[in-house]
Amino acid sequence: MSSNFMIVTRMESVNRTKVRVTVDDEVSWVMPASQAETLELYEGRELSEEDYARLYETCILRPAKEKALSMLERRDYTWRELYERLTLQGFPKEAVHKALDYVQSYHYIDDERYARNYLLYHSTGKSRKMVAQTLAAKGIDPQIVETCLEEWEDSDLENIRRLYTGKFSGETDLTPEKRRKILNYFLRKGYQYGDVLSVIKEFDSI
Incomplete structure (x- = not known):
């Protein structure tokens, strides 16, 4: 047999409609069982380099691109979020x-x-620390997060006052x-103890 x-x-079998195909015990992917049957894929099947190249393009790479585009039509994703979703899909x-x-x-x-839009639309009521943690959890580079936060106009004190x-x-x-109740409310949102206490004193003295 040629090398x-x-x-x-x-x-x-992954479920009633999909199968996981593994080649050379190294590369594996999930595809429709009906498509695998049409392409006559079965254990022990020999694939030439040309066969595999066609499979990779039509059954792996193209569906991965189409899935990514489909997901992005519905909402925005970070690089890491999309990577994790596609990997879970079996690509x-x-x-x-x-x-x-x-x-x-x-x-x-x-x-x-993504980070700028998050700050614009989803940061209301959240401390800079909590926003930074949320964006980091989504896989956004710390330098990008830091840059966007530096440009963010609202300070923690302004948010606490609001x-x-x-x-x-x-x-x-x-x-x-x-x-204590008010203090704990703000601490749970990630604000610093000193900032919260300062604002409480401002309003309590009015």
Whole structure:
């Protein structure tokens, strides 16, 4: 047997409609069972380099690109989020990287844009620390997060004052229990103890 041939070493049912195909015990991907049957894929099947190249393009890379585009039509994703989603779909890591390179080349994913949009639309009431942690958890580079936060106009003190005015402006003559309740509310949102205490004192002295 020529060394240029590859072997389908494993065919595993994923569910009623999909199978996982493994070649040479190295590369594996998930595809429709009906498509695998049409392409006559089975354990022990020999694949020439040309056969595998066609399979890779039509059954792995193209579907990975199409899946990425489909997901991005519904909402924005960070690079890491999309990578994790595509990997969970059963695409090989190499194909996932190529699919992400493809959508990134058209600026369909842009972590800096994602971070700026998050600050614009989803940061209300959250401390800079909490926002930074959320963006980091989404896989955004710390340098991008830091740059976007530096440009963010709202300071933690301004956010605390805004939240306090909307939620606690009616609270006067604060008892130790009320003060502790308000303090804990802001601490849970990631604000610093000193900043919260400073704002509480401002309003309590009015």
